[in-house]
Amino acid sequence: MLALKSNGSVVAWGQNSQGQGTVPGSLGIVEQIGAGGYHNMVLNTNGDLIGWGLNGNGQTNLPEAFQGVYQISCGEYYSALLLADRGDDCGTLNGYTVYEGGDSIAFTTVSNYTVTTLDWGEEACYNIAVNYDQGYSAWTDTICASLITPTFCNTDTLVAESNYNEIELYWPSREGYDCGTLIGYCVYQDGVPIDTLNGTTYTISDAAYDVDYCYYVTSLYEEGESVATDTVCISLITPQLCLVDSTSAEPGDNEVTVSWQEPYIFSRNRANSQTAP
Numbered sequence: 001m002l003a004l005k006s007n008g009s010v011v012a013w014g015q016n017s018q019g020q021g022t023v024p025g026s027l028g029i030v031e032q033i034g035a036g037g038y039h040n041m042v043l044n045t046n047g048d049l050i051g052w053g054l055n056g057n058g059q060t061n062l063p064e065a066f067q068g069v070y071q072i073s074c075g076e077y078y079s080a081l082l083l084a085d086r087g088d089d090c091g092t093l094n095g096y097t098v099y100e101g102g103d104s105i106a107f108t109t110v111s112n113y114t115v116t117t118l119d120w121g122e123e124a125c126y127n128i129a130v131n132y133d134q135g136y137s138a139w140t141d142t143i144c145a146s147l148i149t150p151t152f153c154n155t156d157t158l159v160a161e162s163n164y165n166e167i168e169l170y171w172p173s174r175e176g177y178d179c180g181t182l183i184g185y186c187v188y189q190d191g192v193p194i195d196t197l198n199g200t201t202y203t204i205s206d207a208a209y210d211v212d213y214c215y216y217v218t219s220l221y222e223e224g225e226s227v228a229t230d231t232v233c234i235s236l237i238t239p240q241l242c243l244v245d246s247t248s249a250e251p252g253d254n255e256v257t258v259s260w261q262e263p264y265i266f267s268r269n270r271a272n273s274q275t276a277p
Helices: 264-275
Strands: 002-004 008-011 030-035 039-044 049-053 069-074 079-083 093-100 103-108 121-134 142-145 159-164 166-168 182-189 192-199 203-204 213-221 233-236 245-251 256-261
Touching: 002 030, 039 069, 159 233, 166 213
Parallel strands: 030 069
Antiparallel strands: 002 008, 030 039, 039 049, 069 079, 093 103, 093 121, 121 142, 159 166, 166 203, 182 192, 182 213, 213 233, 245 256
């Protein structure tokens, strides 16, 4: 497969038995592409035709230098070019007028034009007319296009940990091509948004013991909100509530005295703190 990106670069993938999937590094800014069975050919903005891949029938060789290439087509074992007729029958070429929705929006002398004013979800339709000294050609057929809507990439994994006092959430950052413009994250607790933030960790300090809380996180973009991570449920670690040691009762004439030793962990920690330098 061969694809032309909006910045004029080319990407290829799939079978590469004849090198057709390895894009040369010096193509320049490409404006036309053609993909054959085992070879490819492109036309860059300098008017250069470049082919690579299988060449058993000369399909990547050019028999002469062609001018005014309008379109490239590649078959399994051949390459074909459609040449624009710029001779006396057409008139004296000046350039091209671009129409959007029936209105003229630009004049250009090259065979491409980039539109940067569309909004997400908006579709626009275009026509081209050729401008000659002698007048204008008829309009081309109408073509319509819209921006590629970002996929609003979500974070891969949400992890939750807890101790006696806090619940800690953390997740990896997720950004990529066509994801949108990331502005932060939204944390949900039991289906309700509780905070938005820029970082990838979040601490809950007001959780109660013996209560399960369920969390998920979404990524926030200027263009919208991603789907949520998987839901993770967790609770605080409940303290062990240690028993006292060595309970005893001492009877007297008028009263009974009940005595005990505090839990060992506290007496040990106190002793360690007193002996510390």
